[in-house]
Amino acid sequence: MAGLGQKLEIRQGQGLVITPQLQQAIKLLQLSNMELEAFVEGELERNPLLARDDNDPDRADTNEPVEAADAPADRAEMIFEEGGSAAATDAVDARPDDVYGDASPGEKTSDRLADSNQPLGDWSTVGRGGSIEADEDLLDRVLRREISLAEHLQNQAALMGFTPVEHAVALALIDGVDEGGYLRVELLELADRLGWSVERIEAVLVRCQSFEPTGVLARSVTECLALQLKEKNRLDPAMQTLLDNLELVARRDFGQLRALCGVDDEDMAEMMAELKALTPRPGAAFGGEPSQTVVADVFVKPDPAGGWRVELNADTLPRLLVDKRYHAVVQASARSDEDKTFVAECSAQAAWLVKSLDQRAKTILKVASEIVRQQDAFLAFGVECLRPLNLKTVADAIGMHESTVSRVTSNKYLATPRGLFELKFFFTSAINSTDGAASHSAEAVRHKIKLMIEAESAEAAVLSDDRIVEILKEAGVDIARRTVAKYREALRIPSSVERRRLLRTG
Structure with missing residues (x-):
């Protein structure tokens, strides 16, 4: 029997190792422009060597201490001629410190100090001490702010004469109201959480259902419409039967509805007219969370010479640079090995992020350009000429992997003369x-x-x-x-x- 022992062996093999930098590059590909902006803001806070490029693109100072980058991707264009060929053109006059080209310079508003002796009633300053001119957008947002449905209901609950306990229950009910005004929390669950009986909670709910707009805090469409009819004193047995059979209303099976409600054709017509005058979503009239506007990542425009011109939207591309001057200062002041390691890591991460953002923009342009080339008939003649297209076709045409094309087309939008479309729209079976x-x-x-x-x-x-x-x-x-x-x-x-x-x- 062989004895047990320890020994060293050298083995050679192949394996795929995904570095943190590669993981970051893959993550950047699938981010939407809003998610990318949030990611870049976080990196700007974490990395002191990163800076946003808000300088004048036409500045004459060529000795600006920034990290040199490749040709800017947002100035690259894909022009498709009538023959279907593509040609990429890059601007040659791009600034070396501008990662994504000559975007319009960001406007900086200088901070102004507020007079500490100024009375509170003086509206010459707004916000954090800035002037009205400087904080014009802030003032506009404050004046145009819409009250939310929850705030509207909370204000009414405060005037309802509830006891402190009942008021707390009412606020808990209001927290369970969705944007349409419907109660989406189960009373049994709320009773277990608050330690109250379902009957007492339902008694508070009945009082809350008298709030404006009428029909709010209903648990179903039937209850919502019944509350509105009850306020108009029109909730008779025939109308209640109609509400209990809304599925027949949706199918317009008026013969069966007349039989169930016991009414004739004229009464049924009047009941349907009253039903159409009700509001199935009473809370929709109030301001909710601000909706996020979809912003195009790529523009497609007709080329005067024929074909289509594909351009990146420069407004959605972060313009970052590596501050070499600050890097030199902190590197010279670093004494310990720990400080030197931190500075080196920040420098490497900043350079990699700048490169990754540039590569991301070029990849999006490349994929979008191939999609436009494949679907040029759709752009010219409409949806009936949309061609079958899959990820593999695009990936093979541009020499990329299917997973890369899939990530690029996620949450990216293409603005065309026929409207705004997600890139995935063009992939059809x-x-x-x-x-x-x-x-x-x-x-x-x-x-x-x-x-x-x-x-x-x-x-x-x-x-x-x-x-x-x-x-x-x-x-x-x-x-x-x-x-x-x-x-x-x-x-x-x-x-x-x-x-x-x-x-x-x-």
């Missing part, structure tokens, strides 16, 4: 052709189905899914009935039976 010709884009087929259904009228026959399949096959699209039904449901188009009933009732 293929539907075979009946005559063996080129495949059809799924998005184009969905558009054809939508146009056919929109052309229906009360005089013409309503198209069934089987009839749509026949029409599409006559047009050369080989598609199954279940695929047509799936596309129709994705477009939120009702079935042929429901559409026929809608056309009859008007």
